[in-house]
Amino acid sequence: MKLSILIPLYNKEKYIERCFKSLLTQDLSPDEYEVIVVDDGSKDAGAAIVQEYSEKNTNIQLIKQKNQGPSAARNKCLAAATGDYVYFLDADDYLAINVLKSLIGLAEQNKLEILEFNTKQIPEGSELIEESSTKNTKDLVVKVKDGISYVADYSFRNEAWRYIVKRNLLLTKDIKFIEGTLYEDAIFTASLFLNADRMAKVNMDIHRYIVVENSIVTSKDRAHNLKFIKGMINAIEHFHGLIENLDTSHSDYTKVVKNLKGRQQALVFALIIRTLKFRLLSFDELKEILMKLKTLGAYPIDPKIGGVGQGKTAQFYNMTFVPIFNNKSCLYLGMGLMKIMP
Template sequence: MKLSIIVPVYNLEDYIAECLQSLADIQLSPDEYEVLVIDDGSTDGSESVINTLVHKYPQIQYFYQNNKGVGAARNLGIQHAKGDYLWFVDGDDFVYSDKVKQGLEEAFINDLDVLTFNFTPVNEKGLPQTWVSFNFKSSDRNIVSGSEFYYYNYAKSYLWLCFFKRRIFLQHNLTFQNSIKMQDGEIFPRIMIHCQSLKHFNERLIYYRYREQSAVNSKNENARAHFYFSMVIVADSLRMFQQQIDRNENILIYKALSLKRKQLNQMLFTNFILNKYSYVTNKKFITLLKKYELLPFMKITGFTIKMNLVFNIVRHIVNVNPIVGRHIYQLIFKK
């Protein structure tokens, strides 16, 4: 078995058929790859849609679990996977059926630990978008280590843009955290530190669907709060991981983790002042940030000169009194 494609699903009846059909149409024989669909306790018609395709295509397998989150679904998929390589595909995305075989051949020819590739962003209806400019940074060498790749691309930790040797997960007991968002950012450096050979395949293999009602921009405060909580957990998890590794032996990963943690700290700050949360929710955030030593916030960079100045003035106030600082910012900009 060459490839195991793991597809977590939760209430995706409007998208899962397109996803699975594109995977079923991959130009490999059914005995060369498998599609492991993990239903994370869907309450809509996802199961019925999936089973229609399961009965039609032998390479598609269906597994059900009570709702535990995408991390638990991926872990279950890894347990059942038999392929040399793993590919984590979200159930609302779909793939270039005619290009996957080429990418897989590239991975096997070079005996790679990881193969990365490109994507096409699409809207909810599946129409191509131009809202994102995305390119992996790389050195002049054709094949690099995972540590080097992560150093240049720590801000682009997307699992669905990679084929991973399954052996890496098994040998190093790598698993996903069960119930948090931002799973990719938490586990990506843990994979990369064990990757000896990585190559970028300069072709698009997948369509990434941008949905308006994602956790980060949801109108539901509980969903947005859960995303914020997840950012805190990921930031702390990366801090602990950084403390565990030998800086001298893994200098690139170590430096990249410092940059990634700074990025997350900046995201926590901007999310805190920009989003509208209830007073009770904000107090919970403040308690959480202090518990994990993420407050005071770090210096803000990367925006325009004007916005860097504004954000850092507000940051100084927030670091003294988070509620007052947030209120001042929202009054000035009428958020």
């Protein structure tokens, strides 16, 4: 088995069939890849749709569990996987047609543990883009790097659907999704990349990311946003641990430390923005969090490290918001003003 496509499913009946249609129009034979779906206690007909597909396609497997969150579902998918490579795909996204054979071929030929590729962002309700814009894969350049050099040169995006990964790497390094928290993709991806010996990024059009309204990322719900705050703190802690465990003798050590610290600062900035915008925390709660972040070296925000915005946006943030956020008196005053505003 060359590839296991792993899909956590929760209340996605509107999208799962579109996802499956893209997976069944690939240029791998059914005995070369499998699709494993873990239904995480869905309350809609999504699991029933998957069941219908599994009855007609021997390489599709449905596993059901009580609601435990996407990380638990992904981990259960991984436990059931048998492919040499695994790919974590979201149920509301899809792939371009006939791209997997070339993708797996590149990974195998170059003996890669991780291969990253391109995605296209598509608003919900827009016309499907089924054809890949990559026509001649023979001309693609594959530069193999170890994980630390890769992060130093390319940085990384958080999402696990941006790359395929050798299943054996996950098993030998015991890397799984942390359950019960948000920002699990960021922690998983950083941990994975920094443990890789051979990885690459290829300019190949593979994935379609659908911007879904009222998703957990765009939700304004207070409870969800409190989970985001806790998830940010957890991610900042894990990035601190990754920094502590980095090989100090590596030639790109300093660049990667700066990158990870920049990630921490981006999370701190986002945490404070959410706190103000949604009136989420009390003064004492925020004070306790900031003290913890200081011990992790993530607060106050240091503009020289970066991570907060890009280009002119970064310059604007660092001249306006960052000085306010770094000054606790100004920050608490802002909290007070936000709480009395409609």
